[in-house]
Amino acid sequence: MEQTIVETRYGRLRGVMNGSVFVWKGIPYAKAPVGERRFLPPEPPDAWDGVREATAFGPVVMQPSDPIFSGLLGRMSEPPSEDGLYLNIWSPAADGKKRPVLVWIHGGAFLFGSGSSPWYDGTAFAKHGDVVVVTINYRMNVFGFLHLGDLFGEAYAQAGNLGILDQVAALRWVKENIAAFGGDPDNVTIFGESAGAASVGVLLSLPEAKGLFRRAILQSGSGSLLLRSPETAMAMTKRILERAGIRPGDRGRLLSIPAEELLRAALSLGPGIMYGPVVDGRVLRRHPIEALHDGAASGIPILIGVTKDEYNLFTLTDPSWMKLGEHELLDRINREVGPVPEAAIRYYAETAEPSAPDWQKWLRIMTYRVFVEGMLRTADAQAAHGADVYMYRFDYETPVFGGQLKACHALELPFVFHNLHQPGVANFVGNRPEREAIADQMHYAWLAFARTGNPNGDHLPEAWPAYTSERKAAFVFSAASHVEDDPFGRERAAWQGR
Structure with a gap:
């Protein structure tokens, strides 16, 4: 079998070489959350026959185009889609060796961003450190953090934290499959910046994520960043549903409104609308930092920091x-x-x-x-x-x-990834x-x-x-x-x- 072909639990994948590093792109870690699965927790992906090409990034999840940040962070060439739950893997070799694994959770205010940004290219990490790097997409904005409470029945009660549940699903996929890519499923470090570090702060506190990682790095964020109470989140949800013409309980409209139209309705409410994890009593039972105070992540080493002028x-x-x-x-x-x-x-x-x-x-x-x-x-x-x-x-x-800007937010990213040469970085x-x-x-x-x-x-x-x-x-x-x-x-x- 070619060196770039690996066998996962769901089927075979063919990757590409980037110099001395192997890359597999656009790997589905969950079923596409479309149609009847919109606003529902992620489900494991379907298996496939034959060899699936993993040579190009998958779509990014639904998100607005952001002129300033996408200009700075490298323009996205992948189109946004509701079908965006993909991950990417960089590895020195799929050779059965057990290398440390780094799983990157991107930032972007839970509004935009993707694991396929050139800023998060894992080649330098894999090459310099003999590690495996995974970058993931997860649902954001209205698709990942629309707290529906009991407005549409029990099935949708976790909709306010779907982005977090997607991350847990990706970590579960890594646990089950990363050995095939030369990684050690028992030596996983999660790391993220901004909303990605807020996600790491939440994952540290979640019983469902226990055992899926051993260490954590939080760059410019914590479990309190962009965290919302159910009351704040519900008030925002009601404004969005009203703007989108969705009556509480109208599941037909909730599932059939075109994704672009729903996103546009939410964005038309202006910058006062914030997205992020919700202390909903279901996925997130309490404030993540309070859970840490009670020892929720007692054995997990962390590396944590900020930029001077965030x-x-x-x-x-x-x-x-x-x-x-x-x-x-x-x-x-x-x-x-x-x-x-x-x-x-x-x-x-x-x-x-x-x-x-x-x-x-x-x-x-x-x-x-x-x-x-x-x-x-x-x-x-x-x-x-x-x-x-x-x-x-x-x-x-x-x-x-x-x-x-001085030492502003996000400035450390190309230093950490050793990607100073990537497009847009010098700007x-x-x-x-x-x-x-x-x-x-x-x-x-x-x-x-x-x-x-x-x-x-x-x-x-x-x-x-x-x-x-x-x-x-x-x-x-x-x-x-x-x-x-x-x-x-x-x-x-x-x-x-x-």
């Missing part, structure tokens, strides 16, 4: 942030993330760079509330249960857009000379963590200590990477009013 990225999608004066900024921030204590306002005023514009000074509040706080709570919960925790902060500042990352060295440090640290649960090795300029309740150390990736003790301590204390 929220600056969102000035690209919403430039109005940059036009507001100090009082308007603080008013808007209070509306978006709740009241800011006096001690925190003092902290941001005192620690701002003197030359920084108002919006940069105060958007640090958004970075803390949306990204840093959940990271700290997750790290504390895991460390309290004796799990190894490694924390990082990414400080490389991009020179593009006049330098306004976002710039070409500062230190970027290659930082990419080496991060990429090999992630590989070491996936192999052993410890990111240390010769690739780092100094040892990266674990984050513990006694020593809240973090590794700072920058032109001169180094360890800092409790770099978020003063900021955290200010939020606690001390």
